[in-house]
Amino acid sequence: MPRPGQSRTTPEERLPERMALGLLFRTFPPELVDRVVAECGRAERRSRLLPARTVVYFVLAICLFEQRSYEQVAQLLTEGLAWARQERTLCTVPTTAAISRARARLGPEPLAALFTELARQSRPAGARTRCARFRQWAVLAIDGTTVDVPDTPENRARYGPSPSRPVPAPTGDSASDTVPRPGPASRSASASGSGFPQVHVVALAECGSHRITGAVLGRLPSGGPPAPLARALFTTLTHGDLLLADCGPADLELLHVARAAGAEVLWRIGLGTGLPVHVGLPDGSYLSDAPCGATGARTAVRVIEEPPYRLVTSLLDPEAAPAGLLAALYDRRWDIRTSLRDLGALSPEGPQVLRSRWPGGVEQEVWGHLLVHHTIRSLLGSA
Known part of the structure; x- marks a missing residue:
């Protein structure tokens, strides 16, 4: 369902959001995400509409765009993957149910391992x-x-x-x-x-x-x-x-x-x-x-x-x-x-409740917010 206060945007107005996604892709390159996913035993044995790498990016995106619905974030991610010319881009926007099943398959471990790797x-x-x-x-x-x-x-x-x-x-x-x-x-x-x-x-x-x-x-x-x-x-x-x-x-x-x-x-x-x-x-x-x-x-x-x-x-x-x-x-x-x-939904002063209705999803979101925070702080530190 839509987040409170959301409004529809044109493709031109979504350019800053695409650029934000581009920063995530640069901070978490596909080869790093794939390696962490494989080390956590979450690599796919068959081709899926939502491969594990894409689900990792989706979790990061719902933390980056807290007020967007699943459908809006999926649309942004689809456009962002194409705009950044990432391999294995989405051909169609997945449904909310498909995204939820993919998140459950992924679990929180790859996000936690990705944070540990970046901290190192x-x-x-x-x-x-x-x-x-x-x-x-x-x-x-x-x-x-x-x-x-x-x-x-x-x-x-x-x-x-x-x-x-x-x-x-x-x-x-x-x-x-x-x-x-x-x-x-x-x-x-x-x-x-x-x-x-x-x-x-x-x-x-x-x-x-x-x-x-x-x-x-x-x-x-x-x-x-x-x-x-x-x-x-x-x-x-x-x-x-x-x-x-x-x-x-x-x-x-x-x-x-x-x-x-x-x-x-x-x-x-x-x-x-x-x-x-x-x-x-x-x-x-x-x-x-x-x-x-x-x-x-x-x-x-x-x-x-x-x-x-x-x-x-x-x-x-x-x-x-x-x-x-x-x-x-x-x-x-x-x-x-x-x-x-600075942690968005994790902030003690924040007005938000996390999205996830199951513990694995809760932990995915927390690690996702920590990874987004790391991305922003790294950008500020290099300025």
Whole structure:
């Protein structure tokens, strides 16, 4: 069904949209898409109207053109493939039902693998060339957001039951993988319990460039932060990284995961977190130790009091990293909110509910939005 506020356009008016698709084709060339599809075991054994490569481009296109219907995006993609002179172009515009079946065959894995591949390529030889830096460290931040998804039995089973307040029933063809998209007021209500299940996205981003270099998806655990999701991202860190984060007492147990990857940390915790004073330092900070892992072992940290919070860091030398500079540096953590706000339907301030009525499609869309964000950020970074 059409997106709210959509209007029909002439071929001439669609030129910018074709150019946007051309950028996607350039960022994700056919040989790269085909390789990732094959590595995920999604290559076709027979000729189809919608081969896997084309479905990957379609998922990217529905994320790029959020307010377009399936039919409109399919038309744009058909014209864009022909305009870009891509091989294996579509001869006819596929139906909504055919697109939904093709998306189900593809699954989310090729989109996730494509994001991992691009994140790897964007960090040649271990260098983050456009990332904000503190001394010799590249500064990164980690944070999460929740995204409303259609209230279907499949999505509730994967992401948790919807709250008790009723949700308006979707209208239109259920095969279209679409739901009515609420305005900003509805999105705010959703965050406080309007009835939509929510997928939780935890992202790792470079401060400065705002490029998202890692992400994990899952269900938000009740009663606490999603430590298992964050743990998976910590393993992508490396020597020369400095990770900024806001955490609770339990999250300190993940400190050893970041340190094992070779990264340094600068985390904010509440004043109620008990950390003993071992040695006072000239800049007002002090050395302490924090619980590290499930074995009860502890690791050395340095504590900087910044009421009503305190900062803990693995940078123990006050001369190499003075407390005042670290306190000022921590403000760069909010750069990741800029990254998340740039994510369209995934933005915490966004008014949108994802289209997909099944978990595999939800994950396809999330990875698609992350890939589109990567494309835009790469373009801005090369300007």
